[in-house]
Amino acid sequence: xxxxxxxxxxxxxxxxxCVICVPFSFxxxxxxxxLLTLLxxxxxxxxxxxHLNSLGWDFLYENPDTSTVLSxxxxxxxxxxxxxxxxxxxxxxxxxxTYGNLAVYQTILGNYTVALDFYLKALKLDEELGDxxxxxxxYGNIGLLYMGQEDYPQALEYLFKALKxxxxxxxxxxxxxxxxxxxxxxxxxxxxFKQSGNLNLANRNYTKALGFHFKALMMKKNLNNKTGxxxxxxxxxxxxxxxxxxxxALDYLFRSLKLDEELENKVEIATMLSSIGQIYxxxxxxxxxxxxxxxxxxVCCSIGAMNKAIGAYSSLSLLYEKSTISLPxxxxxxxxxMEQMRLRSMYYFKRSTAIKEMLAxxxxxxxxxxxxxxxxxxxxxxATKAEQDKKDVITATEKNKQNFVLILVSCVLLxxxxxxxxxxxxxxxxxxxxxxxxxxxxxVHRQKEIVEKQNLTLEMHQKEIIDSxxxxxxxxxxxxxxxxxxxxxxxxxxxxxxxxxxxVSGDFYWALSMPFLPGWDLGTNKVKLQTHAERKHxxxxxxxxxxxxxxxxxxxxxxxISYLNENVIERGIRLPHDILNSQRKEIIQALNPMGSTEESxxxxxxxxxxxxxxxxxxxxxxxxxxxxxxxxxxxxxxxxDKMPVGKHNDKIDPFTLHTLPLLKGDIVxxxxxxxxxxxxxxxxxxxxxxxxKELLKIHHLPMIEQKQYLDQYFENWKGDIEQVDDVCxxxxxx
Numbered sequence: 001x002x003x004x005x006x007x008x009x010x011x012x013x014x015x016x017x018c019v020i021c022v023p024f025s026f027x028x029x030x031x032x033x034x035l036l037t038l039l040x041x042x043x044x045x046x047x048x049x050x051h052l053n054s055l056g057w058d059f060l061y062e063n064p065d066t067s068t069v070l071s072x073x074x075x076x077x078x079x080x081x082x083x084x085x086x087x088x089x090x091x092x093x094x095x096x097x098t099y100g101n102l103a104v105y106q107t108i109l110g111n112y113t114v115a116l117d118f119y120l121k122a123l124k125l126d127e128e129l130g131d132x133x134x135x136x137x138x139y140g141n142i143g144l145l146y147m148g149q150e151d152y153p154q155a156l157e158y159l160f161k162a163l164k165x166x167x168x169x170x171x172x173x174x175x176x177x178x179x180x181x182x183x184x185x186x187x188x189x190x191x192x193f194k195q196s197g198n199l200n201l202a203n204r205n206y207t208k209a210l211g212f213h214f215k216a217l218m219m220k221k222n223l224n225n226k227t228g229x230x231x232x233x234x235x236x237x238x239x240x241x242x243x244x245x246x247x248x249a250l251d252y253l254f255r256s257l258k259l260d261e262e263l264e265n266k267v268e269i270a271t272m273l274s275s276i277g278q279i280y281x282x283x284x285x286x287x288x289x290x291x292x293x294x295x296x297x298x299v300c301c302s303i304g305a306m307n308k309a310i311g312a313y314s315s316l317s318l319l320y321e322k323s324t325i326s327l328p329x330x331x332x333x334x335x336x337x338m339e340q341m342r343l344r345s346m347y348y349f350k351r352s353t354a355i356k357e358m359l360a361x362x363x364x365x366x367x368x369x370x371x372x373x374x375x376x377x378x379x380x381x382x383a384t385k386a387e388q389d390k391k392d393v394i395t396a397t398e399k400n401k402q403n404f405v406l407i408l409v410s411c412v413l414l415x416x417x418x419x420x421x422x423x424x425x426x427x428x429x430x431x432x433x434x435x436x437x438x439x440x441x442x443x444v445h446r447q448k449e450i451v452e453k454q455n456l457t458l459e460m461h462q463k464e465i466i467d468s469x470x471x472x473x474x475x476x477x478x479x480x481x482x483x484x485x486x487x488x489x490x491x492x493x494x495x496x497x498x499x500x501x502x503x504v505s506g507d508f509y510w511a512l513s514m515p516f517l518p519g520w521d522l523g524t525n526k527v528k529l530q531t532h533a534e535r536k537h538x539x540x541x542x543x544x545x546x547x548x549x550x551x552x553x554x555x556x557x558x559x560x561i562s563y564l565n566e567n568v569i570e571r572g573i574r575l576p577h578d579i580l581n582s583q584r585k586e587i588i589q590a591l592n593p594m595g596s597t598e599e600s601x602x603x604x605x606x607x608x609x610x611x612x613x614x615x616x617x618x619x620x621x622x623x624x625x626x627x628x629x630x631x632x633x634x635x636x637x638x639x640x641d642k643m644p645v646g647k648h649n650d651k652i653d654p655f656t657l658h659t660l661p662l663l664k665g666d667i668v669x670x671x672x673x674x675x676x677x678x679x680x681x682x683x684x685x686x687x688x689x690x691x692x693k694e695l696l697k698i699h700h701l702p703m704i705e706q707k708q709y710l711d712q713y714f715e716n717w718k719g720d721i722e723q724v725d726d727v728c729x730x731x732x733x734x
Contacts, residue, residue, distance in 0.1 A: 045081070049074045049094050053101055063464075064105040069453065071102045089129060096125040096134060103141065112149055119145065136165040140178060147181070152189045159185060176219040180232055183212035187239050194242070206243050213239065230259040234272060246279050253279070267308060270299040274312045281315065286323040293319065298590030302600060304555050306355050313352035320345035340570055347570075351562075358475060469503045469551060476504050476554050479561050481511040489513035490539055491613055492732050495707035499674075499714070499727040506546040506553020507672050507726035510564050513537050514574070539611040540568060540576075541730065543625065545672035547602040547646070549726050559590065560604050560645075576608040576621035577655040584645045584652070592647060603646015607670040611732075616662040621655045628669040628692060629660070630699045635692055666734040667699050674725035675710075681719040703731055 056070035078086065078095055085091045103118035119142050126134035143158035159182050166174035190205035213236045220228040237252035257272040273296035280289035293316045300309035320327065320342070326335035336344065409424060486494070489511070496509055515537050542564065546556035563586045567573045573582055584603070591600035605624035612619070620627055622640035629636045641655050676688045694713060698706050710729060 044077050046085070046090065046094060048077050049098065052077065053098060056101060056105070060105070060108070063460075064108045068102060068105045068109075071098055071105065073450070074098050092125045092129055093131075096122045096129070096131075099125070100138070100141070107145065107148075112145060116142065116145055132165055132169055133171070136162045136169070136171070136174060139165070140174075140181070143185075144181065147185055147188070150188070152185050152192075155185050156182065172219060172223055173225075176216050176223065176225070176228060179212050179216035179219065180228075180235060183209045183216060183235060183239075186212065187235070187242065191242060203243070206239060209239050210236065226259060226263055227265070230256050230263065230265070230268060233259065234268070234275070238275065241275070241279060246283055249279055250276065266299050266303050267305060270296045270303075270305065270308050270312070273299070274308075274315060277312070277315055277319075281319055281322070284324075286319060286325055286327060289319050290316070290327050294589075301555065301559050302591045302602075304552070307359055310352050310355050310359075313348045313355070317345045317348035317352065320348065334571075336570075343570060347566075354475075358471070361471060466503070473504050473554075476508075476558065479558055480508060486511050486541075489537075490541075490611075490732070492611075492734055493703045494730070494732045495703040497675075497707050497710055497727065497729040499711070499723070500549075501674070501723045501726045502550040504551060504554035505726045506549040506557055507674060507728040508544050508546070508557040508561060509542065509728055509730060510544065510561055511539070511541040512565075512568055513539050514568060538574070539613070540608070541611070541732070542606055542608045543670040543672060543728055543730050544604050544606040545625070545674070545726070545728070546604040547644075553726070556602060556604065560587070563587065574610070575657060576610050576619055577657040580606065580608060580621050580623055580645050580655045587646045601647045603644040603648075605640075605672065606645050607640070609668065609670065611662075616734075618660045618662050618668065620658050620660070622658070623655060625670065625672065626688075627658075628671075628695065630667045630669070630695065631663060631665070633696070633699075635696050637692070662734050664734055668732045668734070669695060669729065671729040672725075672727065674723075674727040675714060675729055677725055678714065678718050678727075679721050679724060680717040681721060686714075686717055703733055706731060 052070050052074040056067035056074075059066040059070070075095075075098055078091070078098070081091060086095075099118045099122035103115045103122065106112075106115035106118065119138055123135065123138040123142070126138055139158045139162035143155045143162060146152070146155035146158065159178055163175065163178040163182065166178055186205045186209035190202045190209060193199075193202035193205060213232055217229065217232040217236065220232055233252050233256035237249045237256060240246075240249035240252065253272055253276050257269065257276070260268040260272060273292045277289045277292035277296065280286070280292060293312050296312040297309055297316070300306065300312065323341065326337060327341060328335055406427075409427065412419070413421075413424070483496075486496075490513075498505075498507070498509065500507065544557070544560060546553050546560060548556065560583070563583050564579070566586075567579050567582045571582070573579050587603050591602055607623075607625040607627055608621050609627070610619040611617075620638075622638065623643060623645045624640050626640050627638040629638070638658060638660075641653070643653065643655075671691070676686050676691050678686050680686065694710070698709050701709065714727065
């Protein structure tokens with residue numbers, strides 16, 4: 001059983017600080033370019049502080065380091081304001097907002113001590129201004145910060161202070177939020193007492209947690225805050241779960257799930273399904289648990305929330321390990337035997353571990369980038385300060401010289417009044433011009449430094465994104481069948497031309513060598529007796545194009561590779577059309593979970609071939625992807641079923657099974673549409689008829705030379721034109 005706050009609620013901690021309790025709010029759709037334009041024309045006044053804080057807020061989730069730099073620049077501008085403004089109500093208000101923003105950024109970066117210091121500074125300013133709304137927000141901020149550090153006595157002290165002031169102000173929204181946070185704090189305390197074995201104190205705190213959550217639920221219903229109602233229902237369900245009251249827990253979690261589905265909040269849908277699945281495991285209702293956890297995984301994969309899928313995968317691994325009954329496969333078909341369940345448990349454990357390692361690696365890279373960025377920033381700040389000190393010395397020296405000149409001129413004035421008047425006037429004009437030029441130089445230099453800092457920040461941000469996607473490419477490449485495996489298991493000459501459009505690809509290829517099932521003939525699909533010596537291997541190879549390309553396409557390719565392995569290895573499906581039919585059911589179920597109001601038509605186009613070299617037969621099924629056969633210098637095209645492996649329309653027809661006798665020297669080609677759809681320098685597409693013509697032209701060459709020819713032809717055709725889609729072509733000579 002998971003701890004309520006340390007697992008689910010802790011994931012809300014940063015969001016609560018950034019959305020609920022932060023005093024500075026801006027539209028999420030703010031146009032950053034407009035802010036940059038305004039900053040170019042801003043003077044060092046309060047407008048510039050507003051724009052710098054707004055721009056920092058826009059970078060909040062993308063790069064909190066950049067947000068911190070921008071808010072520090074706002075503080076620099078504030079220091080340069082006139083004394084009357086800085087110490088007035090308006091100035092203190094802007095300073096409190098800036099400190100509050102910096103506290104949020106430091107919280108996201110995990111610097112809780114620094115964040116607390118900024119919150120206390122903001123609180124002091126709010127108290128000087130007598131701003132009770134601001135004081136209540138700061139108390140709430142500080143309470144949540146202590147809650148994130150698991151200091152629950154301090155957290156409750158500040159949250160109760162925030163609640164009291166909000167009640168005095170009759171701010172119902174704030175009161176409801178503080179009640180919910182107090183309930184979460186008592187729930188977390190109860191979990192700690194329960195873990196230490198003090199059940200009496202644990203039950204007292206569970207009772208307090210329920211009391212505050214029910215008060216919060218009543219207020220949110222009065223406010224018709226459906227999102228808040230759904231969250232509070234989940235909190236109540238988690239509290240009953242922690243107490244061991246599974247009946248009440250399921251009741252409130254299902255009510256929360258229903259409301260989340262109405263709100264189309266897919267992240268919360270996945271979380272509720274995972275919690276319900278864990279309760280069913282505790283109740284030993286393994287089939288119900290399996291259904292909920294599979295739905296949770298499907299929702300997570302559909303929105304790319306792989307960090308949310310970790311818990312569901314871990315629970316599925318535990319489920320298949322602990323279950324004492326045979327569970328059905330994910331499509332609701334036949335029951336799995338105990339060995340298949342053990343393999344399924346191991347598979348889900350590996351999936352959760354792989355995602356954890358990927359996220360940990362990405363986080364490590366982010367930390368390294370942040371450290372390097374801070375080092376460069378501090379280094380540049382030190383250099384700037386040294387340069388400014390040097391200028392100050394020069395200015396002081398020049399000022400002393402000017403004073404000497406003025407004294408000398410004054411002496412001359414005593415002797416020659418008229419001449420001195422002329423000289424004095426000339427000196428004044430020269431001095432003013434020099435000051436103006438110096439100010440202009442300083443301003444140009446300062447603006448140049450700001451632009452350089454911003455450019456450095458943007459470059460680091462872009463590098464961080466590219467590094468993350470490049471790491472994802474390593475993961476995707478690891479899932480593709482290796483060239484060594486294909487060479488060792490495919491008794492034929494072949495080539496694979498694989499050219500992703502971006503770093504990661506929506507196209508993929510997959511291959512697998514599998515034995516016949518005992519007593520089964522692949523060609524006739526009839527049972528017959530086979531001796532051990534008669535059992536041969538068949539070779540599967542797929543050419544696939546998932547919906548989209550880049551990162552979305554890569555997520556779909558990983559999902560489809562996973563289901564291909566499950567269908568062939570774990571379920572023992574052998575015929576290609578049966579594999580695609582099963583694959584389609586799983587894709588539709590994963591991307592369109594029960595109760596979802598939004599349909600997803602994502603899927604893949606695929607040519608799936610099964611080679612029986614013992615009987616010289618090729619069995620294949622085609623989904624929106626044709627197959628070409630060149631025999632004796634003639635090309636024959638086998639048309640595909642006009643439907644993808646995914647949701648197409650209300651009528652779902654089965655895929656067609658094709659069986660083709662093979663002759664020595666036959667060449668089989670399969671290709672995604674990326675090669676033929678490429679635009680050339682002439683503005684026209686390459687087209688399939690040209691591809692087939694070129695294949696006839698080169699089919700007599702060795703397969704490796706065919707690959708080189710097709711690659712060079714493609715590059716010559718597109719020239720400087722951008723590649724429009726991923727490319728994957730496979731050729732096999734019998």
